[in-house]
Amino acid sequence: MTVPPDLQAAIVDLDGTLVDTLGDFCAALDAVHAELQLARVPRSAVEHMVGKGSEHLIRSALQHVGADERLYERAWAAYQRHYRAINGRHAEVYPGVREGLDLLQGAGLRLACVTNKPTAFARDLLAAKALAGYFPLVFGGDAFERKKPHPQPLLETCRALGSAPARTxxxxxxxxDAAAARAAGCPVVLVTYGYNHGEPVRAVDADGFVASLADVLLPR
Structure with a gap:
């Protein structure tokens, strides 16, 4: 793994990296589609839709069941209500996450969480799972003009952390995550247990892969 030895900080994704939130997404979408009298979206399909923000998830779910795209605004409003009500209830912190975050902090790295999930939902989820204390900075998909895979969220977070992208x-x-990191000039390591839109994660251009966050700082 070709990660620089003089790191200053780490930016960590949320869904699929820190917390398995697929159950939350499925429960919220089930409630939305029931409210709109639409067919439910199977878990296997939802897994391929997550990671690009709530707008993409809702539009993809509507498209999957052949719903009129004009339902989007109603679906969006319903999703905000239902997701807020169940946020974290069907989610679990991945094994090794707390150990990995402890190691990163112990190595003196400043930490930030950057996700395409709305910031308020991200903060609430981190608090519910007792992870908020690791992240003085949390930026969601509504924090900047562009979302990942655009580099803006990472570059702005590096500025907030006071760290150089090459050392973050x-x-x-x-x-x-990988595309945003490459465009921002950040080294990137991917976990092998996340979502990645249903595609093999090891086919992604990254500097390394780990089966657990607890392994990130191990020599390779």
Missing amino acids: LMLGDSSN
């Missing part, structure tokens, strides 16, 4: 490690689970 991106930890994620998908091609979105």
Whole structure:
């Protein structure tokens, strides 16, 4: 793994990296589609839709069941209500996450969480899973003009952290994270247990892959 030895900080993704939130997404979409009298979207399909923000998830779910795209605004409003109500209930922190975050902090790295999930939902989820204390900075998909895979969220977060992109490690689970990191000039390591839109994660251009966040700082 070709990660620089003089890292200053780490930016960590949320869904699929820190917390398995697929159950939350499925529960929220089930409630939305029931409210709109639409067919439910199977879990296997939802897994391929997550990672690009709530807008993409909702539009993809509507398209999957052949719904009129004009339902989007109603679906969006319903999703905000239902997701807020269940946020974290069907989610679990991945094994090794707390150990990995402890190691990163112990190595003196400043940490930030950057996700395409709305910031308020991200903060609530981190708090619910007792992870908020690791992240003085949390930026969601509504924090900047562009979302990952655009580099803007990473570059703005590096500025907020006071770290150089080349010395700021991106930890994620998908091609979105890797593409944002490459464009921003950050080294990137991906976990092998996340979502990645249903595609093999090891096919993504990254500097390394780990089966657990606890392994990130191990020599390779």
